Amino acid sequence: MWTFRAMNTDVTVAAPLLDEADEHAFTLATVDLFWTVERKFSRFLPQSELSRINGACSSIQVSAEMIELLHACAGHVQATAGLFDPTIGGALAAAGYDRTFFPGALDRDHVLPAPPLVRFGDLRIDEAARIVRRPPELLLDFGGFLKGRTVDRAAASAPSPSLIDAGGDAMLRGSGPDGSGWLVDVEDPAHPERVVVTLRVCDRAIATSAPNRRRWRIGATIAHHLIDPRTGRPSTSDLAQVTVLAPTAEQADVFAKTVLLLGARDGRRFLAERADLGAVLVDHDGRHDIVGAVEVVDA
Amino acid sequence: MTERAQPARKLTALEWRLYIIAVLATIYVISWRVLDRPAATIAETGEPAPSPAEPVSVAAEPIPTPAPPVPAPAQPAATAPPRAVWLDDLPAGQRPVVVAPPGWTITTRDGASQRTASQRIVSQQPASQLSAPPPRPIRVLRAPRLRTRSS
Secondary structure: OEEEEEOOEEEEEEOOOOOHHHHHHHHHHHHHHHHHHHHHHOOOOOOOHHHHHHHOOOOEEOOHHHHHHHHHHHHHHHHOOOOOOOOEHHHHHHOOOOOOOOOOOOOEOOOOOOOOOOOHHHOEEEOOOOEEEOOOOOEOOOHHHHHHHHHHHHHHOOOOOEEEEEOOEEEEEOOOOOOOOEEEEEEOOOOOOOEEEEEEEOOEEEEEEOOOOOEEEEOOEEEEOOEEOOOOEEOOOOEEEEEEEEOOHHHHHHHHHHHHHHHHHHHHHHHHOOOOOEEEEEEOOOOEEEEEOOEEOOO | OOOOOOOOOOOOHHHHHHHHHHHHHHHHHHHHHHHOOOOOEOOOOOOOOOOOOOOOOOOOOOOOOOOOOOOOOOOOOOOOOOOEOOHHHOOHHHOOOOOOOOOOEEEEOOOOOOOOOOEEEEOOOHHHOOOOOOOOOEEOOOOOOEEOOEO
């Protein structure tokens, strides 16, 4: 198993049935992929294509890869009725997430004014000409969605069994190192050293959404990175954590965030409409609920 | 008239010991004089050493031009030259070339004071430097078991 740092998170790669050299070679290919994607799509890199779009005062021509990414975003925006929205970059920055996160880096004393609400539909995209035009207050940020999508791209050429985990967005290919499935410990968001439940996963992706890891202080309040596009402010959901299992890491990430923003009641309804999803919902009292197709390992 | 040759006088044990001690002492003195040469080291000025883990972001800026030459510190005539000196205190023409490791760059502090305006190599947060090479993966020796975390 190998680990490296990319997209400001730890990425883990494991292919237990490969010999060390082959596993290392596969890891290096994964490193290159993450590095290439980050250089192009990070909002914290001033020379990335995403930063050029966010800094453009008028229409700008973009790469085919960017158009493909925006097209995928459009699909998720529609599927989640706008709860997934990559145009929250301005709201994130206004909430304090205006630079690379590490504990304490975003703390500040003054409360920032609420940003004007913008939506993905405010972005003008000409796919044929590959031209994008955004209103000035709209900033794109792909966030965890991009991690999941990159995991899927790396997993497309991965051997079986294999594990690729980027900051919690993971694709678990095959039936684990011993054929009985990959074991996944769902962390307790209030007490990270504890495990809420252990799952057995085969050939599925998993992602978790929770505000506990990226939090910072603004004045007397605590802000976090999960922006509710409906308000432009950090979510106040009754759920503390949502873990979703889905066919792809990209879907798992998008739907984990969606369900958390929806809350317990509407989140369960959302999951019930999708037979290929499973989830573990954890509330602020530490109680958890299993929804959909999820195999729990007996304690 | 001839004299009978006197037999060689044998050294006593004490004389042997003194003889050996004298030889060893001579060797020691010679070695000490040969090996005891002043070495060029960086003097400690009391400033805390830069921490490699200190999170310092580096803007994409050109490497700054060297500071104007600083006169060499005056040396008392009767004492040996200083054994250590900050690179910044050397005249520009005598400053050695420092090669930064891959992915690192040499920068200066904001120069708030003459004393602290020293060049240092700082690390870069990977997300802030497009030209930095990809990270090197580290092998982890434990059974692959996933633990969820928020992305």
